[in-house]
Amino acid sequence: MEPQDESESRERREFIKKATALLVGGVAAAVPLAAGLPVLLDPLRRKAQRSDFIRVTALAALPSDGVPRKFAVIADSSDAWNKFPQVPIGAVYLRRTAETGIQAFNVVCPHAGCFVDYLPERGYYICPCHNSTFTVAGSIRDKKSPSARGLDALEVEIRNGTEVWVKFQNFRAGTPEKIPLA
Ligand code: FES
Secondary structure, rough: HHHHHHHHHHHHHHHHHHHHHHHHHHHHHHHHHHHHHHHHOOOHHHHOOOOOOEEEEEHHHHHOOOOOOEEEEEEEOOOOOEEEEEEEEEEEEEEEEEOOOEEEEHHHHOOOOOOOOEOOOOOOOOOOOHHHEEEEOEEEEOOOOOOOOOOOOOEEEEOOEEEEEEOOOOOOOOOOOOOOOO
């Protein structure tokens, strides 16, 4: 009787050891999988970071005095599951300039991503979040500005002589360099 008891007890110990190993292994595998799921399943994260030219407005909509005007950027968008026709994907300031014709800036502050405002009575841009200020030409106005770079200029094309097209892009915040988001 005694040897059989001992054998059963050994089998039980082996079983518990294997079950514990399986459980620990399963938890270890599940943690990174669970952490990755939101990224995989969140359709908003998959929304395309646009980098193509988009028609923004008519040339006639820009005043000739060089004062910037804000425009929404509207385009088709999609994620892993859905298509969204003609939705706002960002906004830009456009202004006429003597040298190049049209200048375009992404409205997003390069410091930490708030939207900058243009103050026509003062003639410069200000960010309401931490008071970075930018000249009308987009450069840093105040040396103590928390933003490490000026406003992010975007490529502009005038097509058919009447339409303003902008290569819309977003850039990484908080860096002195202008790094496009993939
Ligand atoms: S986000 Fe604009 S100054 Fe901080």
